[in-house]
Amino acid sequence: xxxxxxxxxxxxxxxxxxxxxxxxxxxxxxxxxxxxxxxxxxxxxxxxxxxxxxxxxxxxxxxxxxxxxxxxxxxxxxxxxxxxxxxxxxxxxxxxxxxxxxxxxxxxxxxxxxxxxxxxxxxxxxxxxxxxxxxxxxxxxxxxxxxxxxxxxxxxxxxxxxxxxxxxxxxxxxxxxxxxxxxxxxxxxxxxxxxxxxxxxxxxxxxxxxxxxxxxxxxxxxxxxxxxxxxxxxxxxxxxxxxxxxxxxxxxxxxxxxxxxxxxxxxxxxxxxxxxxxxxxxxxxxxxxxxxxxxxxxxxxxxxxxxxxxxxxxxxxxxxxxxxxxxxxxxxxxxxxxxxxxxxxxxxxxxxxxxxxxxxxxxxxxxxx
Amino acid sequence: xxxxxxxxxxxxxxxxxxxxxxxxxxxxxxxxxxxxxxxxxxxxxxxxxxxxxxxxxxxxxxxxxxxxxxxxxxxxxxxxxxxxxxxxxxxxxxxxxxxxxxxxxxxxxxxxxxxxxxxxxxxxxxxxxxxxxxxxxxxxxxxxxxxxxxxxxxxxxxxxxxxxxxxxxxxxxxxxxxxxxxxxxxxxxxxxxxxxxxxxxxxxxxxxxxxxxxxxxxxxxxxxxxxxxxxxxxxxxxxxxxxxxxxxxxxxxxxxxxxxxxxxxxxxxxxxxxxxxxxxxxxxxxxxxxxxxxxxxxxxxxxxxxxxxxxxxxxxxxxxxxxxxxxxxxxxxxxxxxxxxxxxxxxxxxxxxxxxxxxxxxxxxxxxx
Numbered sequence: 001x002x003x004x005x006x007x008x009x010x011x012x013x014x015x016x017x018x019x020x021x022x023x024x025x026x027x028x029x030x031x032x033x034x035x036x037x038x039x040x041x042x043x044x045x046x047x048x049x050x051x052x053x054x055x056x057x058x059x060x061x062x063x064x065x066x067x068x069x070x071x072x073x074x075x076x077x078x079x080x081x082x083x084x085x086x087x088x089x090x091x092x093x094x095x096x097x098x099x100x101x102x103x104x105x106x107x108x109x110x111x112x113x114x115x116x117x118x119x120x121x122x123x124x125x126x127x128x129x130x131x132x133x134x135x136x137x138x139x140x141x142x143x144x145x146x147x148x149x150x151x152x153x154x155x156x157x158x159x160x161x162x163x164x165x166x167x168x169x170x171x172x173x174x175x176x177x178x179x180x181x182x183x184x185x186x187x188x189x190x191x192x193x194x195x196x197x198x199x200x201x202x203x204x205x206x207x208x209x210x211x212x213x214x215x216x217x218x219x220x221x222x223x224x225x226x227x228x229x230x231x232x233x234x235x236x237x238x239x240x241x242x243x244x245x246x247x248x249x250x251x252x253x254x255x256x257x258x259x260x261x262x263x264x265x266x267x268x269x270x271x272x273x274x275x276x277x278x279x280x281x282x283x284x285x286x287x288x289x290x291x292x293x294x295x296x297x298x299x300x301x302x303x304x305x306x307x308x309x310x311x312x313x314x315x316x317x318x319x320x321x322x323x324x325x326x327x328x329x330x331x332x333x334x335x336x337x338x339x340x341x342x343x344x345x346x347x348x349x350x351x352x353x354x355x356x357x358x359x360x361x362x363x364x365x366x367x368x369x
Numbered sequence: 370x371x372x373x374x375x376x377x378x379x380x381x382x383x384x385x386x387x388x389x390x391x392x393x394x395x396x397x398x399x400x401x402x403x404x405x406x407x408x409x410x411x412x413x414x415x416x417x418x419x420x421x422x423x424x425x426x427x428x429x430x431x432x433x434x435x436x437x438x439x440x441x442x443x444x445x446x447x448x449x450x451x452x453x454x455x456x457x458x459x460x461x462x463x464x465x466x467x468x469x470x471x472x473x474x475x476x477x478x479x480x481x482x483x484x485x486x487x488x489x490x491x492x493x494x495x496x497x498x499x500x501x502x503x504x505x506x507x508x509x510x511x512x513x514x515x516x517x518x519x520x521x522x523x524x525x526x527x528x529x530x531x532x533x534x535x536x537x538x539x540x541x542x543x544x545x546x547x548x549x550x551x552x553x554x555x556x557x558x559x560x561x562x563x564x565x566x567x568x569x570x571x572x573x574x575x576x577x578x579x580x581x582x583x584x585x586x587x588x589x590x591x592x593x594x595x596x597x598x599x600x601x602x603x604x605x606x607x608x609x610x611x612x613x614x615x616x617x618x619x620x621x622x623x624x625x626x627x628x629x630x631x632x633x634x635x636x637x638x639x640x641x642x643x644x645x646x647x648x649x650x651x652x653x654x655x656x657x658x659x660x661x662x663x664x665x666x667x668x669x670x671x672x673x674x675x676x677x678x679x680x681x682x683x684x685x686x687x688x689x690x691x692x693x694x695x696x697x698x699x700x701x702x703x704x705x706x707x708x709x710x711x712x713x714x715x716x717x718x719x720x721x722x723x724x725x726x727x728x729x730x731x732x733x734x735x736x737x738x
Contacts, residue, residue, distance in 0.1 A: 177549070179705070180550040185697060314667065316693050316695070316703075325684065330560065334685075335681065336682065355681075
C-alpha cells in the first residue's frame with residue numbers, strides 16, 4: 001500500500017481510496033478498445049477535487065490527437081469546472097516534449113493542479129522528466145501506487161516500451177500443439193487442436209496486439225481471416241494489421257468486412273520484417289506461424305514471448321508445431337523461462353493449457369539478409 | 370470434519386483429535402518403504418485406549434505375514450497391554466476371509482475392541498463385509514474420516530484396487546519431452562531433457578510402483594539401470610521389478626547391486642505383458658518407454674494414467690516422444706483429461722512441468738495377439 005505524505009487520510013474511503021479508484025478508471029480509459037493502436041503509448045487521466053470527487057476524465061485517442069492530460073483539462077474547461085488545487089491521476093508520467101501536441105507537464109502546472117499521481121515512469125528519453133518538472137514547480141508528485149495498478153500501467157504499453165528500448169516491435173509468438181508437439185494430423189487436418197476457450201484467447205490476443213503476422217505458406221494453406229472476433233462471430237472494435245511475410249507470391253487473405261488492413265512483407269528475414277513493421281508505427285506483433293516462420297524468428301532471436309496452447313490430445317503423427325532450428329544436440333536446445341501456466345477451460349469442461357514462456361538470450365545468430 | 374456420535378468430544382485435542390493423529394500414523398505405517406510391494410494391500414493399524422493414548426501399532430509387511438490388525442494385537446499382547454474397550458484405527462476395512470492368515474474383523478471382536486475407525490472400504494468382494502460384521506457384534510464402527518485422510522488411504526492401494534476391478538495392474542506411463550514433443554535431439558542425445566527435480570520425481574515414482582517396464586529397443590539403446598535412486602545416488606529401500614518387453618533378444622540392463630529383479634516378457638502385446646505381470650503379483654506398472662511401446666499401450670487402451678514431464682525447451686528436430694498411433698485425422702486424436710499440473714523446480718531455479726492426464730475411454734482396439 002502506498003505511503004502518502006498527507007496525514008489523517010483514510011486509505012479505504014478518503015482521498016487516497018478515491019485516487020486508487022481514479023487510477024483504475026484511468027487505466028480503463030487508456031485501454032479503450034476503440035483507440036487504434038500505433039506508435040503512441042496509451043494513457044488515461046482523471047482529475048479529482050481535494051475531497052476525491054471526479055472533476056473530469058480524459059484519454060489519448062491515437063497519434064495526432066490530444067494527450068490524456070490535455071484531453072481531461074479541455075473537458076473540464078468545456079464544462080466550466082475549476083481545476084485549481086485539483087489532483088491529476090495519470091497512468092503514465094506526463095510528457096515534457098512538444099510533438100504534435102504541447103508538453104503535458106507544463107499544461108498541468110499552468111492549470112493550477114496541485115498534486116499528480118503517476119502509475120508509470122515514462123521510459124522515453126525524449127519525453128521523460130515530467131515528474132521532476134512538476135516537483136520543481138511545487139506540485140506534490142506521487143509515484144508510489146499499488147503494485148497491481150503499476151503492473152497494469154506497464155502492461156498497457158509494453159509493446160511501445162519494448163520498441164523504445166530495442167528499435168523493433170515486441171514479438172509474441174503463439175503455437176497450438178498436442179502434447180506430442182503436433183500442429184496437425186497426418187492428413188493435414190488441424191481444426192481444431194485446441195478448444196473454444198483457447199481459440200477465443202487467440203482472438204483477444206489479436207485485439208491486444210497491433211499486428212498479426214503469418215508466413216505466405218500458412219496464409220496459402222489456411223486462408224485465415226486474421227481478424228479478432230468474439231465467440232459470437234462479431235468483430236472486436238480494434239482490428240490488427242494483417243501482415244503476410246515471404247518472398248513468394250502473396251496469397252489472398254480471407255476477405256472480411258471490417259478486418260484490419262493487410263500488407264505483404266517481401267522478405268524472409270525476421271529483422272527486415274520487424275524493421276518494416278516498426279517503420280509503419282507497429283509496436284506489438286503476434287506471430288501466428290507457420291512452423292518454418294516461427295523457427296526463423298527463434299533462430300534470429302526475434303521472439304520475445306512464446307505462448308503455447310497445449311491441447312490434452314495425442315496424435316502420434318502429423319506436422320510438427322515447430323520447424324527446424326538447426327539444433328542437433330540436446331546441449332544446444334533452445335531454453336526458455338516458464339513465466340506462467342493458465343488453464344483455458346471451455347464450456348464443455350475441456351481444458352487446454354496456456355504456457356507463457358520467454359526464450360533465454362542466446363549467441364546472436366548469423367545475419368540472414 | 371467427521372460427525373461423531375459420542376457427545377462432548379473436543380475435535381482438536383480429545384479422543385477425536387487423537388483418532389485423526391492415529392490415522393495419520395497408521396497411514397505412515399502402511400506406507401513403510403521397507404515393505405515389499407506385491408499382491409496384498411498396504412494397511413496400517415493403531416490401537417488407542419478410551420482417552421486417546423496409543424496402546425499398540427501394527428502394519429502389514431507383505432504377503433504371508435500378519436495383517437495390520439493382527440500385528441497390532443500381537444504387539445499389545447507381547448507388551449502385556451490390555452486392549453479390552455480400546456479403539457482400533459485402520460487404513461482399510463478389516464477383512465472377513467481366511468487366507469494365509471485369519472480374518473481380522475473376528476480377531477478385533479475376540480480381543481474386546483469396542484470401536485473401529487476405518488479410512489477406506491475394502492473393495493475386494495472376497496474380503497469385504499468387515500464393517501457389517503463388527504457392527505453386528507456390537508462394535509461402534511466409524512467410516513466417516515476426514516476427506517484428505519480417506520484420499521491418502523485410497524491412494525496407498527490404488528494399484529491393488531485397480532487390479533481387483535480389472536484383472537490387470539494399473540499402468541502409469543511417463544514421458545519426458547520438450548515443448549515441441551521431442552524426446553531426443555537429432556543426434557540422438559537426450560541427457561537431459563528435464564532437470565534434476567523431474568528426474569528425482571521419476572525415481573520416487575519407481576519406488577512407489579512395483580514394476581518398471583521398458584521396451585527392448587529402449588533397454589538396448591539407453592542400457593538403463595531402472596533403479597529407484599535418491600538424488601545422492603543411493604538406492605531407495607524399495608526397488609521395482611525391472612521388466613523388459615519385446616520379442617527380440619533381451620538386452621542386458623545395467624547391473625546395479627541392490628536393484629530389483631529383472632524379467633524379459635517375450636511379447637509385443639500389452640495385454641499379454643500385463644497378464645504376465647499380474648500373475649507375478651504386480652499391481653502398478655510404470656511404463657517408461659520408448660515411443661513405440663508407449664504407442665502400443667495407448668492403442669491397446671492399456672494406459673490408465675499419463676505423466677508428461679514437459680521441459681521448457683525447443684529442439685525443432687529429433688526423435689518424437691510418441692510413436693505412431695495409427696491416427697490420421699484430427700477428429701480421431703486421442704483425448705485425455707488433464708487432472709493436474711505441477712511445477713518441478715530444481716535447485717538452479719529451472720522449472721519443468723508435470724502434467725497428469727487420463728486417457729478417455731475409446732472404442733476397443735482390435736486384438737493384437
